[in-house]
Amino acid sequence: MLLSLTDVEVAYGAVTALRGLSLEVDEGEIVTLLGANGAGKTTTLRTISGLLRPRAGELRLDGRPLSTIPAHDLVALGVSHVPEGRRVFPSMSVRENLLMGAYRDRRHTREDLDRVFALFPRLSERIGQAGGTLSGGEQQMLAIGRALMSRPRLVLLDEPSMGLAPMVVQTIFEVIAEINHDGVAVLLVEQNAASALRIAGRGYVLETGEVVLSGTSASLLSDDRVRQAYLGEDLTPTP
Structure with a gap:
């Protein structure tokens, strides 16, 4: 396993942002994080890249603990972060x-x-x-x-399509797929859930700092909760 988070807890002062978060990214795969604003997606990426320190839990890269490694040294270990904005x-x-x-x-x-x-x-x-x-x-x-x-061996991408024209978004997603085809693993936070799930192999759904759902992209695309909350589908029964 390339990256693993186990029971990770992160707080901003008295406010807990991540609660017992566990996830994995294997070599050469794309994994997406879905969730509403404030769910903890950006906090997760910032914690992995060393910009935030966990209050509890473990982060490991190739089995090596990451929690005490400075952010700038993580680059040498193969982790790159493309922040939101x-x-x-x-x-x-x-x-x-x-x-x-x-x-x-x-x-x-x-x-x-x-x-x-x-x-x-x-x-x-x-x-x-x-x-x-x-x-x-x-x-x-x-x-x-x-x-x-x-x-890098692992790229953390935070909302790469935000505010971009549809043609540019298509280019960005094509490049993400090409990067991954070259063997680079990707952990993707993306507001466009449908596009993210189309290129990812697996995904996690976060709510208030916790994983509430996970699975293959196909299983998440067919899940009624994901379809209604993140894909904009109206599943209300017709009278």
């Missing part, structure tokens, strides 16, 4: 933003830049442009590209 460096160029993703190891920079530009040709066209002047979709491409520059 992109968080690109606005005054730095596209190229400089991408190079920040490779700050720990510059041995394969040219090869990795070529890979990112193959996935996102638009970034190659804007290589000298400041990150803050890019469109929202281009900034999302840049954020994902920056994460890939560290050659």
